[in-house]
Amino acid sequence: MWKIKFQKAEILIVAFIVLGSFFIISRYRYLADDFQQYGSEVLSNHQAILSSQTQWRLPENAPADNDLRFYFFGDLMLDRHVGERLAGQPLSYLLSNLDGANKFWAEADIVGANLEGAVTDNGAHYAPANAYDFAFPPERIAELKAYGFNYFTSANNHFSDQGQIGVEETRKNLSELGFNYSGSTDAKIDEYSRKDVIVSNQKIAMIGLSMVYNDFDLEAAEKLIETASLETDLVIVNIHWGTEYQHQFSKHQQNIGRSLIEAGADAIIGHHPHVVQGMEIYQGKPIFYSLGNFIFDQYFSEDTQEGLSVGLEISPATTTIFFQPLKSEKAAPRLMTAVEKTKFLEKFSSWSQADSDLEMKIKSGRIDLTRNSNQ
């Protein structure tokens, strides 16, 4: 009798556990589905806007005064000898040094570089045939998504390497791949020069300009930036300019850079000289004259194999700048060691227009600025 009673109790306990488990699992699944659905909705919103695999640091409904994080790299060229090195290999063959814990830009909202060439179907080369003639297949550029890249400036002297068809295919391919891009061919300012990107309810105007063979119309550039500054929360200008292999930026670059800050640019990121040029802070806003090469096949000197990546964390009141200099070996960049970084930042500060205070900050690898005031 007692035994039967115990069995009954046992059955009841087991039944209670089983039913309870079903209840808990179903609740959990319901919550998990809800989260998954909500999470993927947020992600697809972001992907529609930014199409990136960047880890989103800020939620969709974040207040508008949250910091925005950017990371910018120099010239990116995957044709010629880089293409030969990469033949039959994934892009990680060159970028494995910057994976995992070394992917210091993983938290950035916008990760960009200067795309020094056309993105044509199958990487095809079209007329005209230039001495330096760059084209990349879309599949290769798509691999950059895994590294968090979601913006390219195409305003440079190689965008038109594959003629007008190359320009059109680049835009089509970058759009299909879900990248943001801005910039027209050298010296041209048109509707492609500005691309608005929304991150955490903030609108950022990404402007691309190039003045290699000819200067662009400065007044038109100022107007473009002025309008953008009225219509958006932040204006970032990527500009292709300067003399190749010169660490010292020119007076001409400085005049134009400063005019663009006066017109409303919040930061200027320069490329083209294939080596790093100095920087300055003008009206509380940074101008980086050249970030040098990021991935390029100019193996002939140390200077062309040293590049600078710049992190910007911008809030309405402050801008924080981080420097991560890179060293390349046969187009494979890696972080500089502490000793190399110290030596490099010393050189970088000597190329910059900096008083002793800014010089000290540059050498420390971090600059804190109060926005909207003179440094």
Ligand SMILES: [Zn+2]
């Ligand atoms: Zn260039």
